Amino acid sequence: MQRYGSAKRPDAPARTRPDGVGDATVEALGKLSEALEVVEHARGLLYGFHRLTGRADASLQEAVHLLREAGLDSAADVVEECVVGRNVLPGMWTFQIVEAFDEGYWTVFRDVVDEVRAEAGDPERHRYEAEMKAREQQPRAAAADDRL
Numbered sequence: 001m002q003r004y005g006s007a008k009r010p011d012a013p014a015r016t017r018p019d020g021v022g023d024a025t026v027e028a029l030g031k032l033s034e035a036l037e038v039v040e041h042a043r044g045l046l047y048g049f050h051r052l053t054g055r056a057d058a059s060l061q062e063a064v065h066l067l068r069e070a071g072l073d074s075a076a077d078v079v080e081e082c083v084v085g086r087n088v089l090p091g092m093w094t095f096q097i098v099e100a101f102d103e104g105y106w107t108v109f110r111d112v113v114d115e116v117r118a119e120a121g122d123p124e125r126h127r128y129e130a131e132m133k134a135r136e137q138q139p140r141a142a143a144a145d146d147r148l
Contacts, residue, residue, distance in 0.1 A: 009137040021122045029117055030128025036113050038083045043106055060084050092117035 004022055017026070061131055067076035117123045124130075 006139075007137060008139045014134045015124065015127065017127065018121050021120065021127075025122065026121050026128050029120055029122060030123065032113055032116060033126060033128065039106060039109050043101065046098055046101055050098050053094045055087060057084060075137060 060079060064076045064080045064084060067073070067079065089097060092100075114123070117125070
């Protein structure tokens with residue numbers, strides 16, 4: 001155990017709760033934060049989709065060039081006409097999907113979470129996790145039969 005060092009930090013400063021913010025509020029706001037983190041993850045995946053689709057389109061354009069160099073002009077024409085620059089959804093490229101998500105869902109979600117935190121009297125993010133950290137980093141009382 002000595003070679004790793006202790007995870008316990010009894011001297012770490014704890015975040016103090018605002019007056020009147022009880023356990024039920026902290027738990028509810030923690031669940032709200034959890035939901036927001038899932039949306040943040042989904043947003044990251046959406047940006048990944050956007051980047052991968054853009055990379056695929058760039059590769060297609062390179063493939064068209066190579067097909068033409070190989071003398072396969074009709075094949076290059078089909079790829080260029082049917083796939084290069086194609087909308088991934090009707091009327092939309094991926095940047096438009098990302099923008100629609102950001103403006104119509106993600107921004108609203110974040111704003112509502114911030115408003116609810118403020119209304120609940122605890123605008124600080126991750127209070128639930130901060131308190132969990134403080135609990136888990138406290139040294140536990142050694143049991144009489146605890147021998148390492």
